[in-house]
Amino acid sequence: MPNERDISTGRPLLEQQAKAGEVEPFPSGSITYLAPLPLPTLIPPYGPHIGDLNDRYLDFGFGSPQVFAWQVILGGPLSGAVMTAFLFPAIIGCIGLMFGYDFTYTWELVVDFFYVIYPYGNFAAFLSLTIGLAVWHHNHEKRAHIIPTRFNRQRREVCFMPKDTTEPVFVPWESLSAWIIEAQGATQYGIHRQYGMGIGFYQGETLTSLEFQCAGLPLAISHWEAIRGYMEYEVNDLKSIQDLQDLQGPDDPPHEGLHTFRNARVRMHQQIREGTRTRLSGFFWYLYHVMTLWTIPNHLVEWEVRRLERIGKQALPDAMRKWSEPLPEDQWAKPSEELLRLSEQVRQMQKRQPHRPITEIFAEVQRTASNGKRRA
Numbered sequence: 001m002p003n004e005r006d007i008s009t010g011r012p013l014l015e016q017q018a019k020a021g022e023v024e025p026f027p028s029g030s031i032t033y034l035a036p037l038p039l040p041t042l043i044p045p046y047g048p049h050i051g052d053l054n055d056r057y058l059d060f061g062f063g064s065p066q067v068f069a070w071q072v073i074l075g076g077p078l079s080g081a082v083m084t085a086f087l088f089p090a091i092i093g094c095i096g097l098m099f100g101y102d103f104t105y106t107w108e109l110v111v112d113f114f115y116v117i118y119p120y121g122n123f124a125a126f127l128s129l130t131i132g133l134a135v136w137h138h139n140h141e142k143r144a145h146i147i148p149t150r151f152n153r154q155r156r157e158v159c160f161m162p163k164d165t166t167e168p169v170f171v172p173w174e175s176l177s178a179w180i181i182e183a184q185g186a187t188q189y190g191i192h193r194q195y196g197m198g199i200g201f202y203q204g205e206t207l208t209s210l211e212f213q214c215a216g217l218p219l220a221i222s223h224w225e226a227i228r229g230y231m232e233y234e235v236n237d238l239k240s241i242q243d244l245q246d247l248q249g250p251d252d253p254p255h256e257g258l259h260t261f262r263n264a265r266v267r268m269h270q271q272i273r274e275g276t277r278t279r280l281s282g283f284f285w286y287l288y289h290v291m292t293l294w295t296i297p298n299h300l301v302e303w304e305v306r307r308l309e310r311i312g313k314q315a316l317p318d319a320m321r322k323w324s325e326p327l328p329e330d331q332w333a334k335p336s337e338e339l340l341r342l343s344e345q346v347r348q349m350q351k352r353q354p355h356r357p358i359t360e361i362f363a364e365v366q367r368t369a370s371n372g373k374r375r376a
Contacts, residue, residue, distance in 0.1 A: 018033040018177070019033065019036060019037065019362075019366050020033055020034050020035050020036065020037055020038070020039045020362045020366065021033065021039075021359055021360070021361075021362025021363030021364075021365065021366050022363065022366070023359075023363075026183075028183045028184060028185055029181065029182045029183030029184060029194075030181075030182055031179045031180070031181050031182075032179060032180050032182070032359050033177065033178065033179045034178040034179060034180060034221070034224050034228075034359075034362070035174075035176055035177060035178040035199075035224075035228075036174055036175050036176060036177060036178075037174055037336075037338065037339050037342060038173070038174065038176070038178065038228045038231070038232075038339070039339075039342055039343055039346050039362055039365070040225075040228065040229075040232075040343050040346055040347060041221050041222075041224065041225045041228070041358050042346075042347070042350050042358060043218060043221050043222050043225050043358065044222060044225070045222055045225040045226035045228075045229045045235055045240070045241045046219065046222040046223060046225075046226055046241055046242075047060075047063070047223065047226030047227070047235075047238070047241040047242055048063045048223075048242060049061060049062060049063050049212065049223065050063055050226060050227075050238065050241065050242070051063055051064060051148055052148075053230065053237065053238050053254070055236070055326075056152060056153070056154055056324060056325075056326050057150050057151060057152045057153070057324050058150070058151040058153070058227065058230045058231075059148040059149070059150055059151075060148055060149045060150070060151060060199075060210070060227060061146060061148035061149055061210065062143050062146065062148065063242065064242075064254070064255035064256065064301075064305060065255070065256070065301045065304040065305055065308070066256060066301070067256045067257075067260065067261075067297045067298055067301050068297075069136070070136075070296075070297030070300045070301060071292035071293075071297045072132065073129070073132035073133060073136055074129070074132075074292060074293050074296065074297060075291050075292030075293060075297075076128055076132065077124075077125035077126070077128040077129040077132070078125065078291060078292075078293065079291045079292075080121065080124060080125050080128060081121050081122055081124075081125035082291070083121075084117055084118065084120070084121025084124070084125075085114065085117070085118045085121050085122075086114075088113070088117060089110045089111075089113045089114045089117070090110070092109060092110055092113050093106050093107070093109070093110040096109055096110075140304065140308075143308060144307070144308055144311040144315075145311075145315060147161040147168075147315060147316065147317070147320070149161075149199070149210055150320065150324065151173070151227060151230065151231055152323065152324065153173075153230060153231045153232075153233065154326065154327045154331075154332045154333070155323070155327065155332075155333055156172065156173040156174070156231065156333035156334075156335070157170050157171065157172060157173055157323075157333075158170070158171045158172075158173055158176050158199075158201075159171075159320055159323060159324075160201065160208055161317070161320070162208045166317070167317065167319060168317055168319055168320045168323075169201075169203075169208070170323065171201045173231055174335070174336055174339055175201070176199060176200075176201060177199065177200050177201060177202070177207075177209075178197075178198070178199045178224050178227075178228075179197070179198050179199075180195065180196070180197050180198075180217065180220045180221060180224070181194070181195065181196040181197070181198065181211075181220075182194075182195055182217060183195075183196075194213060195213065195214045195215070195216055195217050195219070195220050196211055196212060196213050196214055196220060197211070197212065197214055197220040197221075197223045197224055198210060198211035198212075199224075199227070221358070226241045229241075232335070237254070238254035238255075239254060242254070245264075247259075247260040247263045247264055247267075248260060248263070249263060253305075255301070255302075255305050256298070256301050257298050257299075257301055257302040257305070258295055258298045258299060258302060260298070261289075261295050261298045265285075268282055268285055269282070338369075341369075342365050342366075342369060345365045345368070346358075346361055346362065346365055349361050349364070349365065
């Protein structure tokens with residue numbers, strides 16, 4: 001989950017007003033700005049941290065609950081208990097037979113080992129389940145009371161709710177700062193690289209921002225592209241930026257749930273009939289879901305989504321709720337001429353140099369624009 005923070009900086013004013021493509025080095029890495037202005041990155045969008053999305057606004061800060069989380073919480077302890085009670089004694093029995101012990105002695109050894117180890121397995125499973133539920137409860141309550149950062153594309157504004165404040169702050173979309181962070185450091189295991197993506201705005205010399213770690217540089221840019229694409233009417237649904245396995249039908253809700261389980265099972269049987277998947281893999285598919293309590297995680301996700309929607313709507317400030325109401329189409333804000341011109345230049349340059357890093361294209365487009373303004 002992204003972390004919101006207020007950072008008091010001593011950066012020069014020029015750095016606080018950095019444009020897309022500018023690079024700000026620091027001792028262990030660099031910060032590359034993607035906005036302002038929010039130019040197209042031409043990288044496929046991916047938005048796991050996006051919650052609600054409709055034709056008016058997008059909520060950024062946390063995504064929908066995941067079935068896999070419940071499978072780990074419930075299935076992990078169950079699998080551990082089963083392995084401790086049955087798999088480990090069976091392994092001991094096989095080892096005994098391999099070393100030439102007779103079956104009766106080996107069976108007694110297996111039974112004795114079972115009675116010794118299964119209380120420890122049950123205790124470990126209970127402890128794991130308790131810890132998992134405690135972590136889930138902490139995160140769930142945190143999600144239920146967090147007010148997300150909201151992007152309103154009809155107004156072309158962004159609504160932040162900084163910590164320790166009672167009123168939201170509205171920021172023009174094209175003035176929003178966005179950046180990707182590349183950092184590295186030496187550890188006992190070698191060079192460790194970290195990547196992150198952040199968005200924020202300045203109030204004087206105080207930066208209010210949301211930042212989170214990413215697995216790689218392209219992934220960090222794709223998170224930003226999901227937001228940018230939505231604000232520029234290029235992304236219009238959650239399925240295109242979250243459902244990478246294509247498990248949601250046209251009429252299914254945008255979050256995971258019982259429908260994704262059914263769709264996955266139908267696809268699995270179809271792949272077996274077509275010969276693109278073996279029956280053995282189908283067996284392990286069923287085994288995995290039996291060990292993770294079948295459809296119980298899916299039902300729990302649907303319950304969690306309903307609860308978060310109910311609580312989240314009640315937590316919104318009145319100013320933010322009013323700001324989120326739809327506008328007549330003739331009152332929708334339009335992109336600036338500068339943004340449209342530079343965006344087209346980025347697209348044309350990317351077509352000519354498809355393998356060039358998009359951040360370098362941003363920088364060259366900005367330099368060309370600055371030189372043109374000086375000559376004018």
